[in-house]
Amino acid sequence: MTFVLAVDDDPAILRTLGINLRARDYDVETAGDGRSALQIVDERMPDVVLLDLGLPDLDGIAVLRRLREFTQVPVIVVSARTEPDDKVEALDLGADDFITKPFSIEELMARIRVMTRRAAAEPALVVRAGDLTLDVTESRATRDGEEIHLTPLEWKIVAALVRRRGRLVRQGELLREVWGPGYEGQSNYLRVHLASIRRKLETDASRPTLFVTEPGIGHRFDPQDMPATP
Structure with a gap:
């Protein structure tokens, strides 16, 4: 049985979520503040974690940051905040999805199903190139055994490209997968984060061979000497 943790400071919302999730055979626990969560x-x-941002003690961003220190559990932010900066910050920190209040229960249930299917179907993937190892499943990068830190958002970009190894991924497709619908035109987001990824993972960031850009079209991960380990 899928275990869902719902975190919100509104008892009415928690009650509604609990009733609807249990009616669909989910195991549910609720928390009214960040520390309890x-x-x-x-x-x-x-x-799966359903996480409100406006919590009374630790806010949702702080909770998300702490979660991403030790787990990649799928997190769906459920918030009344509508500013793009709030969504971008949550996604930067590793949220998997963002739904705005008031929301449709059926839409939320669909998002939960997507998260659980993705987690169940996603195969383990470790790739290596020379002294660099990328464990996409565990979000862990090492070079000669020394760990390289990537942010949760950088890992989303890396994972999206590595899982399509050899395929040119169009900018709009990558933006939509990482940031969500409505961000297909924000190519500057990719430019900034890919530059950071190259500084950390490429041997020579000025001449990338792992994460290659086709100007105006998209991006490709296709190192010829990198075997994949399922």
């Missing part, structure tokens, strides 16, 4: 996660790892 983290305590539940410490005791039992959920399959």
Whole structure:
């Protein structure tokens, strides 16, 4: 049974989520503040977290930041905040999806199903090139055994490209997958984050061989000497 943790400071929303999730055979726990949510996660790892941003103690961004220190559990932000900066910050920190209040229960259930299917179907993937190892499944990069830190958003970009190895991924497709619908035209987002990824992972960031850009079209991950390990 899929275990969902719902975190919100509004008891009415938690009650609605609990009733609807249990009616669909989900196992549910609820938390009204960030510290309680983290305590539940410490005791039992959920399959999906529904996370409000406006919590009374630790806000949702702080909770998300702490979660991403030790787990890649799917997190769907459910928030009344509508500013693009709030969405971008949450996605930068590793949120998997963002839905705005008020929301449709059926839409939220569909988003949860997508997250659980993705987690169940996603194969383990480790790729190597010379002294660089990318464990896409565990979001871990090392060179000669020394760990290289990538942000959660950088890992989303890396994973999207590595899983399409050899394929040219159009900018709009990559932006939509990483940031969500409506961001297909924000090519500057990719430019900034890919520059950071290259500085960390390429041998020579000025002459990338792992993460290659086809100007005005898209991006490709296709190192010829990098075997994949399922």
